Amino acid sequence: MNEFEKIDIFCNILSVQEVFEGYEKRKKYIITTSEKKYFVKILPHSISEEEINKVKWIHFVYEENGIPLIPLVDVSVQGNQTILIYDYFDGQNLKESNLSIVQCKEYGMKVAKEVKKMNEITNIPIFFHDFDLSHHFHEYVKRFQKVIQDKKDLFYEVFDGKFVEHLLLRFESLYHDIISNEVMLNHNDIKLANIMVDDVGNFYFVDIDPIDLTYRGFNVNYSIFNFLLDIESTRNEREFIKAFLREYDGSKSFMKELEYFLISDFINELSRLLDQNFTYLLEHTSFVKRLLFNDNHSFQTIIYESI
Numbered sequence: 001m002n003e004f005e006k007i008d009i010f011c012n013i014l015s016v017q018e019v020f021e022g023y024e025k026r027k028k029y030i031i032t033t034s035e036k037k038y039f040v041k042i043l044p045h046s047i048s049e050e051e052i053n054k055v056k057w058i059h060f061v062y063e064e065n066g067i068p069l070i071p072l073v074d075v076s077v078q079g080n081q082t083i084l085i086y087d088y089f090d091g092q093n094l095k096e097s098n099l100s101i102v103q104c105k106e107y108g109m110k111v112a113k114e115v116k117k118m119n120e121i122t123n124i125p126i127f128f129h130d131f132d133l134s135h136h137f138h139e140y141v142k143r144f145q146k147v148i149q150d151k152k153d154l155f156y157e158v159f160d161g162k163f164v165e166h167l168l169l170r171f172e173s174l175y176h177d178i179i180s181n182e183v184m185l186n187h188n189d190i191k192l193a194n195i196m197v198d199d200v201g202n203f204y205f206v207d208i209d210p211i212d213l214t215y216r217g218f219n220v221n222y223s224i225f226n227f228l229l230d231i232e233s234t235r236n237e238r239e240f241i242k243a244f245l246r247e248y249d250g251s252k253s254f255m256k257e258l259e260y261f262l263i264s265d266f267i268n269e270l271s272r273l274l275d276q277n278f279t280y281l282l283e284h285t286s287f288v289k290r291l292l293f294n295d296n297h298s299f300q301t302i303i304y305e306s307i
Contacts, residue, residue: 037088108243217257
């Protein structure tokens with residue numbers, strides 16, 4: 001509690017309740033003071049003044065443009081931690097809510113319309129820069145090679161050297177195809193858990209990532225592979241993402257971006273998949289390859305054509 005008492009608005013704390021959800025390293029709390037409740041998220045690192053300004057500006061400008069989100073009260077850096085303070089929201093995220101498939105599709109379409117509004121904001125301050133896709137590409141190539149090296153026996157039971165060579169060539173080809181695409185403001189992590197809903201069905205964004213201007217495909221960068229592979233995602237999550245992508249880009253104009261981020265998400269998840277879902281990978285190797293290489297337009301079929 002002492003770390004919170006250093007912050008002015010927490011001068012009269014009545015209770016501190018830890019919330020166990022999401023990443024273990026990101027501690028979350030509900031803090032009740034004599035005046036009101038707050039939701040607090042602690043990042044295990046400090047951020048610069050420029051990053052603080054980014055976080056504050058993006059919440060301000062989204063609110064000004066009518067984009068629904070939980071209001072940010074303040075950002076405080078305490079030592080090697082960053083404390084994000086939000087108004088407390090008495091509701092659930094869409095993952096926790098007991099939604100029907102139809103409702104998930106409806107929310108997917110509504111969320112897409114709001115993300116399009118984010119894209120249209122152009123009065124960008126100078127502390128926002130273009131997403132460095134070159135760094136992203138080279139970082140993920142290194143990450144892929146490290147996983148193969150660290151988990152060689154497991155990896156080569158599922159895949160072979162030819163797969164590695166072809167996937168890296170495809171990843172590089174997609175990188176060259178999209179690097180000159182337009183970048184813009186986005187949410188950057190669209191999924192059910194990042195959409196809050198109140199008791200009358202209104203929804204609000206949380207966990208908006210202010211990491212510079214990103215490609216449209218980055219919105220599902222951390223959920224697209226698991227959604228397609230169907231290991232851990234529920235039907236609700238799959239239908240939500242499909243509805244989001246269909247509404248967001250019915251003309252399929254950023255398909256190559258999605259394919260690029262599909263491969264990067266596969267690389268991001270690969271170590272965990274080999275440890276926790278090895279049998280599934282072994283049994284579904286051909287399906288995984290079809291997705292990653294988009295054979296017979298399997299990616300488009302799942303998103304845009306399957307019922």
